[in-house]
Amino acid sequence: MQHKPKALFFDVFGTLTDWHSSISQALSARLTPLYGALDYGAMATSWRGRYQPSMEPIRQGDRSFVPLDQLHQENLKHVILAHGLPDLDDNLCRELAMAWRYLTPWPDVVAGLDALRQSFLLAPVSNGNVALMVVLARHAGFHFDMILGAEMAQNYKPMPDVYLRSAALIGLLPEECMMVAAHNDDLQAASALGLKTAFFPRLREYGPNQQTDLCAQGNYDLVADDLLDLAQQLLV
């Protein structure tokens, strides 16, 4: 890398946090009394499976922007029906959507961010809305300089606006920012816009038997084992 970035932009769901375990546990805790012992890990995967398709009408301009909190609620209702279960009460649905604010970080993340913070501006560039991300950062112990991402651009990754508006808001050129993610589609979109890119895999993001994003599939500026390894490579 010829010039180091000034700011690091982070994907959050999967890259910094273990949503599959956290959401499986939250579903199990609240729904077992209602529905009995089901495969709540599979339900978490189904819920996340509706994530990308639910954003597509907004990316296409067929629907106005709504924050991820709302998509989470709509998607959960859909999943419950698809599992042939009785409809969820609106309050419980809202409460369960809030579980995305209390995800557990992967074990390398807090120390990795603290190390990187000495030399770089740090911001999430996530599809999560600001209110979600503020609470998640407090819960997980992430110390960011600013919450950037989808809500700032009123659009969802990987649409160009999200990366470009995030860079502009923090006062930097795209090439002064590095997108950090465990997802190839995110990094390919960022790279095409001139941002620097860093990949590390999260082999258990989807639980066991994960099939996607097992390795870097692009010409990234940096490939690491995890966030601590990334910090070690960037801080030399």
Add this chain to the structure above:
Amino acid sequence: MQHKPKALFFDVFGTLTDWHSSISQALSARLTPLYGALDYGAMATSWRGRYQPSMEPIRQGDRSFVPLDQLHQENLKHVILAHGLPDLDDNLCRELAMAWRYLTPWPDVVAGLDALRQSFLLAPVSNGNVALMVVLARHAGFHFDMILGAEMAQNYKPMPDVYLRSAALIGLLPEECMMVAAHNDDLQAASALGLKTAFFPRLREYGPNQQTDLCAQGNYDLVADDLLDLAQQLLV
């Protein structure tokens, strides 16, 4: 106060930082070689004097939103000409405008914010743009959860949008947020929208002989001596 707020919103220029001393010093350091020994404290006051009038066309809808960095540059050019001095080089003008990113905090602020952070979400709701505020927060040692304020609403305080958009983005009702400022006009605007309000004076914000905002002129939820005193009152 019947219910405590969940988030504290801070005015920054004057309330958290001593802009008059910092800007006087920056002007003196860079302009004395060009213009000789002038009253750079008075020039800092003139520069700040153009602050409110330069936002007025944007508030009125006669001009599209531009970030404060740009207004600072335009206003400095105006002040230089008004002082009968030769026009400033554009690069030097841009460099001097960046001095607003490196203001010195008042001595009670870092400890006050750290104490308040234990119980409240903290965000600046300033007319400063995001890029300015991110650098200022790093420089001054302010640890915020999120940068809110003018740029989020594409308008300037005391327009209602700025307060309401800030509350909405962080996912709270106006009454769950408390505006903290050393300026009565800021607090009166916030109070009219249902935000809680806290005042403390900064008697030397404008240097010696200050005439405005010497005391609370409104029915605020809390009046304190400074930010440490505010923390003590809020954290009981």
